[in-house]
Amino acid sequence: MLWFRRLVLVLIARPIARIFTGADIVGRERLPLKGPAILVANHASHVDTILMLTLYPSRGLDRVRPAAAADYFLRGGLISWFSNTIIGIVPVARDKAGTGVDVLAPVREALKAGDIVLIFPEGTRGDGEAMSDLKSGVARLAADVPEAPVIPIWLQGAGRVLPKGGFVPVPMNCTVLVGEPLHWQGDRAAFMTELRDRLEDLHANAPPQRWA
Numbered sequence: 486m487l488w489f490r491r492l493v494l495v496l497i498a499r500p501i502a503r504i505f506t507g508a509d510i511v512g513r514e515r516l517p518l519k520g521p522a523i524l525v526a527n528h529a530s531h532v533d534t535i536l537m538l539t540l541y542p543s544r545g546l547d548r549v550r551p552a553a554a555a556d557y558f559l560r561g562g563l564i565s566w567f568s569n570t571i572i573g574i575v576p577v578a579r580d581k582a583g584t585g586v587d588v589l590a591p592v593r594e595a596l597k598a599g600d601i602v603l604i605f606p607e608g609t610r611g612d613g614e615a616m617s618d619l620k621s622g623v624a625r626l627a628a629d630v631p632e633a634p635v636i637p638i639w640l641q642g643a644g645r646v647l648p649k650g651g652f653v654p655v656p657m658n659c660t661v662l663v664g665e666p667l668h669w670q671g672d673r674a675a676f677m678t679e680l681r682d683r684l685e686d687l688h689a690n691a692p693p694q695r696w697a
Contacts, residue, residue: 486570487547489570490546490547490570490571490573491543491546491547493571494538494539494543494546494571495543495546498535498538498539498571499539502532502535502536502539503539504656505532505646505656505657506532506536506642506643506646506656506657506658506659507656507658507659508536508539508540508658508659508660508661509658509659509660509661509692510540510660510661510663511660511661511662511663512662512663512664513540513663515636515663515664515665515666516540516541516636516663517601517634517636517666518541518542518544518545519545519548519599519601520548520596520598520599520600520601520602520633521596521597521598521599521600521601521602521630521632521633522601522602522633522634522635522636523596523601523602523604523623523626523627523630523633523634523635523636524537524549524601524602524603524604524636524638525604525605525606525623525635525636525637525638525680525684526603526604526605526637526638526639526640527605527607527616527638527639527640527684527688528605528607528640529640529643529644530643530644530646532643532646532659533605533640533643534551534553534572534603536640536643536659536661537549537551537603537638537640537661538551538572540661545601548599548600548601549573549600549601549603550573550574550575550595550600550601550602550603551572551573551574551575551602551603551604552574552575552577552592552602552603552604552605553568553572553574553575553576553577554576554577554579555576555577555578555579555580556578556579556580558572558574558576559574559576575591575592575595575600575602576591577589577591577592589622589625589626592604592626593626593629593630596626596629596630596633597630602626604622604623604626606619606620606622606623606680607619607620616681616684616685616688619677619680619681621673621677623635623677623680624669624673624676624677624680625673627667627668627669627676628669628671628673631668631669634666634667634668635666635667635668635669635680636663636664636666636667637663637664637665637667637680637683637684637687638661638662638663638664638687639661639662639664639684639687639688639691640659640660640661641659641660641661641662641688641691641692642657642658642659642660643659645657646659660691660692662687662688662690662691664683664684664686664687665683667679667680667683
């Protein structure tokens with residue numbers, strides 16, 4: 486079904502995303518076209534995932550997979566079908582965190598299979614203006630798959646297109662700022678500090694939002 490996913494994202498999702506976000510891309514050349522690689526972005530809207538997927542050329546889409554909460558996106562019915570078939574999520578059982586279950590195992594397996602995994606390390610959607618605390622799972626993945634570059638990305642404006650709790654998107658210009666890749670150097674605390682610093686630097690350089 487990869488061909489069907491590609492068809493929907495390229496012919497339907499991409500035009501809609503362009504209409505509602507008019508997305509400008511800064512640093513597009515830093516987006517990896519093959520894995521393993523980890524894309525790390527701030528999270529303010531359900532638009533974030535679709536926006537990121539529509540940045541990729543059709544030939545690279547098959548390997549791009551967002552990590553997403555299994556309890557929300559695989560709760561049955563149409564949302565499960567859409568999450569698996571169109572979005573191509575890597576499920577994370579966040580409700581089992583702290584129980585001894587390795588909730589990152591599916592993400593690790595996807596990376597080792599050569600996928601490009603999109604991660605929102607805040608863990609939940611924020612307001613798009615300030616970044617919440619980052620969860621350290623991304624550092625664990627970087628340590629387990631050290632050959633995978635970690636690409637920091639700031640998504641500016643998606644939270645206003647479709648804010649948390651909203652149902653109707655509003656056309657507003659968004660900017661996607663792609664930073665230089667990080668590589669695992671063996672120190673988890675230093676890695677997380679550097680990742681946060683790079684995300685905040687991208688945020689500081691994001692242009693003002695305008696109508697799409």
